[in-house]
Each structure stands twice: as C-alpha cells, then as structure tokens.
Amino acid sequence: MSVRHSLLAILAERPAHGYGLKSRFERDTAGIWPLNVGQVYTTLARLERDGLVVPRDDGGGARQEWRITKPGRAALAAWYDAPVAGDPPERDELAIKILLAVATRSADAGRILQNQRTATMRRLQEYTRHRREADPERELPWILLLDAFTLKAEAEIKWLDRCEARLGRRSG
Amino acid sequence: MSVRHSLLAILAERPAHGYGLKSRFERDTAGIWPLNVGQVYTTLARLERDGLVVPRDDGGGARQEWRITKPGRAALAAWYDAPVAGDPPERDELAIKILLAVATRSADAGRILQNQRTATMRRLQEYTRHRREADPERELPWILLLDAFTLKAEAEIKWLDRCEARLGRRSG
DNA sequence: ACAGCCATGTAACTTGTTACATGATTTT
DNA sequence: AAAATCATGTAACAAGTTACATGGCTGT
Numbered sequence: 001m002s003v004r005h006s007l008l009a010i011l012a013e014r015p016a017h018g019y020g021l022k023s024r025f026e027r028d029t030a031g032i033w034p035l036n037v038g039q040v041y042t043t044l045a046r047l048e049r050d051g052l053v054v055p056r057d058d059g060g061g062a063r064q065e066w067r068i069t070k071p072g073r074a075a076l077a078a079w080y081d082a083p084v085a086g087d088p089p090e091r092d093e094l095a096i097k098i099l100l101a102v103a104t105r106s107a108d109a110g111r112i113l114q115n116q117r118t119a120t121m122r123r124l125q126e127y128t129r130h131r132r133e134a135d136p137e138r139e140l141p142w143i144l145l146l147d148a149f150t151l152k153a154e155a156e157i158k159w160l161d162r163c164e165a166r167l168g169r170r171s172g
Numbered sequence: 173m174s175v176r177h178s179l180l181a182i183l184a185e186r187p188a189h190g191y192g193l194k195s196r197f198e199r200d201t202a203g204i205w206p207l208n209v210g211q212v213y214t215t216l217a218r219l220e221r222d223g224l225v226v227p228r229d230d231g232g233g234a235r236q237e238w239r240i241t242k243p244g245r246a247a248l249a250a251w252y253d254a255p256v257a258g259d260p261p262e263r264d265e266l267a268i269k270i271l272l273a274v275a276t277r278s279a280d281a282g283r284i285l286q287n288q289r290t291a292t293m294r295r296l297q298e299y300t301r302h303r304r305e306a307d308p309e310r311e312l313p314w315i316l317l318l319d320a321f322t323l324k325a326e327a328e329i330k331w332l333d334r335c336e337a338r339l340g341r342r343s344g
Numbered sequence: 345a346c347a348g349c350c351a352t353g354t355a356a357c358t359t360g361t362t363a364c365a366t367g368a369t370t371t372t
Numbered sequence: 373a374a375a376a377t378c379a380t381g382t383a384a385c386a387a388g389t390t391a392c393a394t395g396g397c398t399g400t
Contacts (some may be wrong), residue, residue, distance in 0.1 A: 001265075002265045002268045002269075005269075005271055006268055009273070009276050009278045010272070010276055012276060012278035013276040013277065025344070027275075028271055028272055028275035029267075029268060029272075030271075032260055032261070033263055033268075034260070046209050069336045072298040076279075077279070078283055080244075080273065080278075080279040081287065083268040083287050083288045083290075083291035083292070084265050084269065084288065085265075085266075087295075088205060088206070090190065090323055091174050092320060093173075093256050093257075094256040094257075094320075095201075095316070095320050096205075096318060097176050097251070098253065098316070099200055099201055099313050100178055100181040100182070100200055100201075100311070100314065101181070101252065101314075103199075103313065104181050104182055104184060104185040106181045106184035106248065106252075107181075107248075107249070107252040112252055115253065115255055116255045116256065120255070121256035123259075135341075139325055140338065140339075141271050141274070143338065144270070144271065144334075145267060145271070146313070147334050147335070147338075148266075148267050148331050149261055151327040151328075151330050151331050151334075152261075152324070152327055155323040155326065155327035156323075157323055158257065158331055159319055159320050159323050162316075162319050162323075163316055166312065166315065166316060166319075
C-alpha cells in the first residue's frame, strides 16, 4: 500500500497532476523505485473511488489537478502513525526458500545459502561504492536509502551464516 | 511469488492434494504465515494453466491429487538458483514513509522514527522470549525464522538511529 | 448429537504492474 | 524538423487475499 499513501503524502503538501506525482515520488526516493505513470492514474482512480482525493476540473483542460480530502488526510495520518510490519511479519521469500529446501529436500540448502551470500555481498560492495560517491549535502534521501540497504544486506549475510551453522551442526 | 513456488517445492517431494499443501506449508514455516486454503486452490489452478502441475483424477473421487510436471521442476530449480531480491531492491515501506515525511513535510519524521523504534524493540523482546522457549532439536525451522526476524529487527533499529543522527545533524 | 477438523472449490476483490494509444510542449 | 520529455488515460493481467457454500469424516 506504499504507492497509495505516497501519493496522498505528496498531495498533502499541495495539489498536483498525475505526471507530477510520478516525478515527485521518484525524486523523493532518489529514483531507486521507478513508478510507472499508468499506475499513478489507476491509483488516483482508486483513491477517488474511496473519497481520499478529488479532481479539480480547470475548465476542461487536459491537465487534471488532484486535491487530497479530509478523509484522505486522515488516512495519511493513520499510515504515518501505524508502525510498519509486525504481526505476522511479512513473508520473507529467502526464508521460505531455505526452509522449504530443507524440509522437502527438493534442493541443496547449502548451495542456495552460498549463492545468496555471493549475490548479497556483491550488492553490499555496490552500496559502499555508491556511498563514497554520494554528496551528503544534496543527496540525503539517497544516503538514507543506502544506509537501509546496507544494513539489510549485512543482516541477511549474518542470517545466512547462522543458517549454515545451525544446519551444519545438525547434519555434521 | 512465494506461494506458487512453495507449492511446487512441496509437490516436488511427492504428489499431494490441496488441503495437504496448506498444512504442509504451514508446518514447514512453523505456522508463522497462515495460508488460506482458498489461495491454494486458486494458485493450483494458475499453476495448471501454466503447465507446471497436473491433476491426477483418481476415478472421480473428491480428493484431487496434484503432481509436478517437468516444466514445473524446471521452474522450481530456477527459483532455487536465482538469488532473492537485488535490482532494484524491493520497495521498503518504512523507508518510503520516512523519506516522504521528510520531503513533503506532511508528518513529523522524528515522531515516526520514535514510534517505529518502540514497536520494533517490543517485537525484538518477543523474539528473544520465543527463542528461550524453543527446542533447538525439534523446532529448527522456527528457530531459523526467529534468527531472521531478530536480525532484521536489529538492522531496522540501527537504521532508525542512523536516520535520527543524519536528520538531526541537518536541522540542528 | 455435535463440535471440530479435513477437504474442495468459486466469486469477488485488492494492490501492483505493464503495454498500448494518444497527443502537447519543450529542447536541441 | 526531430527527439525528448510532459501528460493523460485504458485494457489486461498477476498475485495475493477473504468470504462464502458445501460436504465428509472423526472423536467426544
């Protein structure tokens, strides 16, 4: 539900038209998550259906401006207030993969762990390189994202190591 | 796409019927991700449509058994082979929330960071408690999941701290 | 008898996503 | 004049999810 609420957040600052929402979202998230324009329009239609935004017809011009409504602001506030994730934690594809490989013996868990570690360490290096090249003054969003990705990747590698230890202990 | 591939993984071990797939998935993932039975049947229909599984009619009985096909095994192998995530990293709702709060000034970022930290630390304590109560011999999947959740939560808290530092430095 | 689990399936729906058609405006 | 970007929208679909209808089988 990130896209919905992201559009609301941008519209909370000031009214905008569809394409502007796309560019604004991408700018604010340092361009890391490209947002298909088509999706902006479908999402806006759904937000309008739910009464969270309204179009402002400017004499039938092609550019349609959208405003957030009171219920829209309430929905946005609720989103900001509610902590992310929790109970049950969202599905973790990597965990599912490993657990099923072990449980069903339909793949070699050790090999999956190794592949994943290689890929994740490579990503980690890229993040480090990007951070070196980033300007802390003007690219704060980008740096915050790199922080997030790096910490996640590090946690993932720790988990892969721990899996190997626990699984090895079992079979060895 | 975790559900699709999970069903394939289970069917790769031996044929099964819909309800059995549900129970098996939940058992193998320590019951943490409840799987609605209805979803198993809709997913099986889609897998059949794509030629990855075939039903085995046992003389018209109610219990329908499903087998994995050659292409099904290939799809499963491809899933196991491909490392998870990467490029671009999947959307991170927490990161989006913080970044948009900062960029659009539609919410107090400091408050969000604090809320989130409180919630995540609470979860962390629960994980620790669960791990104390878990039996390493018989509950390996559960323990691996707790490891994953714990490491993720710790990474999240580190990120929240780092955000506060970087944002504070800017405005202070 | 009846509660609870085993079992199958359909309908309706959500969010996210892409591909396509169409044209205006701006920059080179 | 051509290319790039701005701009709007529709159609179709994927994957996930829930609610509902239906019934058999098992243990108390």
